Amino acid sequence: MxxxxxxxxxxxxxxxxxxxxxxxxxxxxxxxxxxxxxxxxxxxxxxxxxxxxxxxxxxxxxxxxxxxxxxxxxxxxxxxxxxxxxxxxxxxxxxxxxxxxxxxxxxxxxxxxxxxxxxxxxxxxxxxxxxxxxxxxxxxxxxxxxxxxxxxxxxxxxxxxxxxxxxxxxxxxxxxxxxxxxxxxxxxxxxxxxxxxxxxxxxxxxxxxxxxTLAPTSLRNLTTGQRLPVDELKGKSVTAVAGIGNPGRFFDTLRALGAEVTERALPDHHQFRPQDLKCGQHQWLLMTAKDAVKCRGQSLQNAWVLEVEAQxxxxxxxxxxxxxxx
Structure with missing residues (x-):
């Protein structure tokens, strides 16, 4: 949307x-x-x-x-x-x-x-x-x-x-x-x-x-698979990309976890281009699990996936x- x-x-x-x-x-x-x-x-x-x-x-x-x-x-x-x-x-x-x-x-x-x-x-x-x-x-x-x-x-x-x-x-x-x-x-x-x-x-x-509720469970590095606790987002500056039905919910979740968020909302089921995945030199790039499957193979060392679980x-x-x- x-x-x-x-x-x-x-x-x-x-x-x-x-x-x-x-x-x-x-x-x-x-x-x-x-x-x-x-x-x-x-x-x-x-x-x-x-x-x-x-x-x-x-x-x-x-x-x-x-x-x-x-x-x-x-x-x-x-x-x-x-x-x-x-x-x-x-x-x-x-x-x-x-x-x-x-x-x-x-x-x-x-x-x-x-x-x-x-x-x-x-x-x-x-x-x-x-x-x-x-x-x-x-x-x-x-x-x-x-x-x-x-x-x-x-x-x-x-x-x-x-x-x-x-x-x-x-x-x-x-x-x-x-x-x-x-x-x-x-x-x-x-x-x-x-x-x-x-x-x-x-x-x-x-x-x-x-x-x-969709409870955040962990952060997963898109390229290496490394996992970190969601507490790592406290005070972290991130660019958040979201090609989902309600991107605002994703951005709000990241802020609730303490991140400083630069938003990049895209249409649902968006096909990502390299320019969509750019972020600041000292920022992390955050995305949903749904978007992550389309961004594999991009060799983005600073890209992290917020994993959530329905409760x-x-x-x-x-x-x-x-x-x-x-």
Whole structure:
């Protein structure tokens, strides 16, 4: 998201109200596709499917939550497979199994990051149902985690988790392009859990709403792999680059850790160029794990990755495992 979109969508006003006919058209098309997908469903997937997504455009913390759920499922004896569209990647064939060494320009940045974080099979396919069936044929696992698939209705699902940015919420409450909503808030009545990244949304009523934090865990040198505690950022002058959905959250986190931050916000899924990665002679270059997979091989000795981990209350973990029926 760019700053001007944030100002237009995530405020109490609706300056784009003349575009309401397009918002109504967007709603009509979205609801039509949803009905057609449900009506055309083939045989169900034979293993549980958990969908993590959102009803707003932009970053909310879905991928860190997906990584946390994968870890939780492994601890419970499951063999999770992560399904994802692979936004920003372009492969000659699908389905495509991703590893941490897969080029991000083929798979997309988030799938490579998830493969790196989880060590679980990650399968990219714009048709996530096809990816799921292929994963079953190749016996990759026994449960699916679909990252960003709430509106991909061709994929049957057993559990749905809607994720929100706690600072932004539903913005001005309007559908794209007037506001940030992909679907209206009444869609939440059919999801199993609502997870709010960094806060609590009082204007959303749901019996199973939980607050999530993205806790910084360490600093990793992009080139050498050396790790340092996040305390090393206290008093440190850094240039922070972020090609993510909400770069402001990343910059705020660095400042909360004591860093003196020069911001460089870039579009989500940005393809980095050498000039994007320049910083002062005595500065560190800081980036997210999502951006780091696209900057490998740049030989940047002063580039560090802030690694974070999604943390939720134990009550959520218990409710989630219980909902799976195991």
């Amino acid at each position: 760019t700053g001007w979109i944030d100002r237009l969508w995530y405020s109490n006003s609706r300056p784009l109200w003349p575009l309401y006919p397009l918002a109504w058209l967007y709603r009509f098309i979205a609801e039509k596709r949803r009905r057609e997908a449900w009506q055309a469903k083939d045989s169900p997937i034979t293993v549980p499917v958990v969908v993590v997504g959102n009803i707003t455009a932009g970053g909310t913390g879905k991928s860190p939550l997906t990584a946390m759920l994968a870890k939780l499922l492994v601890e419970q004896g499951w063999k999770p497979v992560i399904l994802t569209r692979g936004y920003g990647g372009k492969s000659e064939h699908y389905p495509m199994q991703v590893t941490e060494d897969t080029p991000p320009d083929e798979a997309g940045d988030e799938p490579v990051m998830l493969a790196e974080l989880t060590n679980c099979p990650v399968v990219v396919d714009p048709d996530r149902r096809r990816g799921a069936l292929w994963s079953l044929e190749t016996e990759l696992g026994n449960i699916f985690l679909c990252d960003d698939g709430l509106q991909h209705y061709r994929l049957p699902r057993d559990l749905e988790i809607a994720v929100f940015d706690g600072q932004r919420g539903i913005g001005n409450g309007a559908l794209i392009p007037v506001g940030p909503l992909r679907e209206l808030p009444d869609r939440l009545a059919s999801v199993d859990f609502v997870v709010t990244n960094g806060g609590w949304l009082d204007d959303i009523e749901h019996d199973h709403q939980y607050s999530m 939720l209350p134990e009550a959520f973990s218990k409710a989630f495992i219980s909902a799976l029926g195991r």
